[in-house]
Amino acid sequence: MSDLDIWITIVALAFATAATRSSFWLIGHHITIPKRVQEMLRFAPACALAAIIAPDLLLDNVGHLQLGLGNFKLIAGVAATGYYLLRRNMLETIIFGMLFFTVLRICLQ
Structure with missing residues (x-):
């Protein structure tokens, strides 16, 4: 892997982590969990x-x-x-x- 590939992977994983962890905070009040x-x-x-x-x-x-x-x-x-x-x-x-x-x-x- 090149340095660019590594940085793209790091940024993509950071974005995926932030998106999944903040999803309930951003839209949690619109959704009711049984x-x-x-x-x-x-x-x-x-x-x-x-x-x-x-x-x-x-x-x-x-x-x-x-x-x-x-x-x-x-x-x-x-x-x-x-x-x-x-x-x-x-x-x-x-x-x-x-x-x-x-x-x-x-x-x-």
């Missing part, structure tokens, strides 16, 4: 987060499912989930999960 759709949209962030995190925790670098004790990411994810259920503090959970994962990698590899 109550059922509004209720379903409440779960969209959690679903997106699960779709990003689950493959990283469950798959190895090749894409094979890894559910054993050798999968340190999965073990740290389960430990972090347990920590969150006990403490209900997201920042502490992130720090705990990363520390737990780091200790597993350093001590067991």
Whole structure:
């Protein structure tokens, strides 16, 4: 790709992002979203987060499912989930999960 192609792609993606994110702000008061759709949209962030995190925790670098004790990411994810259920503090959970994962990698590899 040439420099011009790269800049055209960047500008096109920036425009697409701005257009999709501002569409509800620009025309939102003209459109009424049904109550059922509004209720379903409440779960969209959690679903997106699960779709990003689950493959990283469950798959190895090749894409094979890894559910054993050798999968340190999965073990740290389960430990972090347990920590969150006990403490209900997201920042502490992130720090705990990363520390737990780091200790597993350093001590067991």
